[in-house]
Amino acid sequence: MIKYLLGCASGHEFESWFRASADFDTQSRSGEIACPHCGSTEVSKLPMAPSVVTKRAALPAQPTPDAVPAAAGGGSSGAAVREALRAFTQKVIANTEDVGPRFAEEARKMHFGETEERQIRGSSTLEEAQELVEDGVPFGILPTPPEELN
Ligand SMILES: [Zn+2]
Structure with missing residues (x-):
């Protein structure tokens, strides 16, 4: 969902x-968006950074700071956080199918029901990720790139 x-x-x-961002254009052209104050359908987008809400379905939820175990004795919480994020990434890797650079394509196909829903992981360009967000395709971002685990 995108807020304008x-x-x-x-x-x-x-x-x-x-x-999706395209919905605004479609709906405003067909006069479906009316001003709640005066009913005018001559409506345009005002400059604002769009707020985006994604469902986290393709990947398990990322650990929040609360979920990260606190380091005993203090001083090494950075290492504990890194370790928790590594563990999270490893768990994702163990439970997902690697589709490599086809990630965006596969995620979109699943979202639109063209292919069976499953847990996948892979890589995408920033542009592809942006398009997934615009299309409302849920996905998550791994805190640790898998190649850094070795
Ligand atoms: Zn108005």
Whole structure:
């Protein structure tokens, strides 16, 4: 989901959620978006960094600071955090299928039901990741790249 700040022809501002960035264009062109203040359908996007919400379904949830075991005696919490993140990455690797650079393609296919749902991992470019977010495809980012585990 993407949140946009919108403005109508009379200068009213309001926020609205869209499934994907393309949805705004489609809906505003067909007059489906109306200003809640005056009902005008002459609505345009105002500059704002879009807020993006992704479901974490493709990968298990990443450990939050709370979930990371506290280091006894203090002083080595950095190492404990790194160790927890390594363990998390290893668990993901053990439970996922490596699709390599086809990650974005495979994740999208699963999301749109073109292929069987399963746990996958792989790599994607920043651009591909951005497109997945825009399309509402859920995925997670590994805290430790698998190649750094060796
Ligand atoms: Zn208005």
